[in-house]
Amino acid sequence: MKILIIEDEQELAQNIADYLSGESYLCEHAATFGQAIDKIESFSYDCILLDLMLPGGSGLEILESLKKQNKQEGVIIISAKNAIDDKVKGLQIGADDYLAKPFHLSELSARVYSIIRRKQFGNSNIVRQNELEIDLLGKTVKVANQVINLTKKEFDLLLFFVGNKNRVISKSALAEHLSGDLADMLDSHDFVYAHIKNLKKKLNEVHCDNHLKTVYGTGYKWEG
Secondary structure, three states: OEEEEEOOOHHHHHHHHHHHHHOOOEEEEEOOHHHHHHHHHHOOOOEEEEOOEEOOEEHHHHHHHHHHOOOOOEEEEEEOOOOHHHHHHHHHHOOOEEEEOOOOHHHHHHHHHHHHHHHHHOOOOEEEEOOEEEEOOOOEEEEOOEEEOOOHHHHHHHHHHHHOOOOOEOHHHHHHHHHHHHHHHOOOOHHHHHHHHHHHHHHHHOOOOOOEEEEOOOEEEEOO
8 A cells, every 4th residue: 555645844754654664555755845746646645644834835735736636545634733724624625634743653544544444445444355355454365264375565466456446457557556656767567467476376276266357468457
């Protein structure tokens, strides 16, 4: 799961990134209004943490830009501005949640998890997809009560496919999801194929039907 932290306080941004990385999220950071606009126009995220006061512009303008682009990312406003008008305006524009600074990182993590679960998995901790049972909290996958031992990358990949079932996803989008904006600097995205091959093999070993299809010349699709 990819998180974009839009925050100009470097120490706070690093603390958030360290904590959420420990919760197995892939974190990226934008410290200014311009950096944030570049990232949301170039990449997709599962959740965005948005400070309101940024060098170069307002977080509310970024939120408006997200909505104009019809982006579906969950957005949590994190701000020291605790005025009720800011909360109301942010939520009216389209933010999913608002957390005033200072906050406990464990509470922030719980809210991130809650938004991703609600947006992508119908607000359930257990996702059932065909014969698969995915425990989002336990980060386990079962078929007929048999646990499949997936690596973190394979688990993230499976969740990404299930969360976007019946949609064709390009190899570059998968590379970006697994590696963040570092994907742009890689010479090849062949590592995506390797992870998909291993994921398919492990699903096949427990007699899971072949839901993960290759769409030749385009990408991959989870049919469910």
